[in-house]
């Protein structure tokens with residue numbers, strides 16, 4: 001199991017949500033501005049939770065710098081795509097859980113709580129897309 005790659009995924013969501021929060025100015029500005037803040041705050045907190053779980057498991061969490069750039073007038077769809085992609089990556093890592101270690105049910109539950117919230121954010125963002 002690579003909890004570090006889950007931390008990295010959460011920082012990717014964090015970074016994408018942050019640049020949208022700073023730069024997005026189009027339709028539904030107020031809602032997207034507020035929602036992107038909820039998302040980056042959640043992603044940073046979730047990364048912290050996973051990193052501290054790593055410490056409990058005697059692993060050493062790292063922060064890898066995320067290369068995220070907002071393209072002019074890109075909208076907020078890239079954030080929807082990043083969340084989709086990173087939730088899939090987290091599920092993928094969860095499937096590699098080492099069941100020999102007694103601590104993994106707890107780790108799995110923690111990750112399910114995180115993905116559940118990310119999926120909710122995904123759904124909320126999509127509701128702001130034009131029909």
Ligand SMILES: [Fe+2]
Pocket residue numbers: 021037
């Ligand atoms: Fe802000």
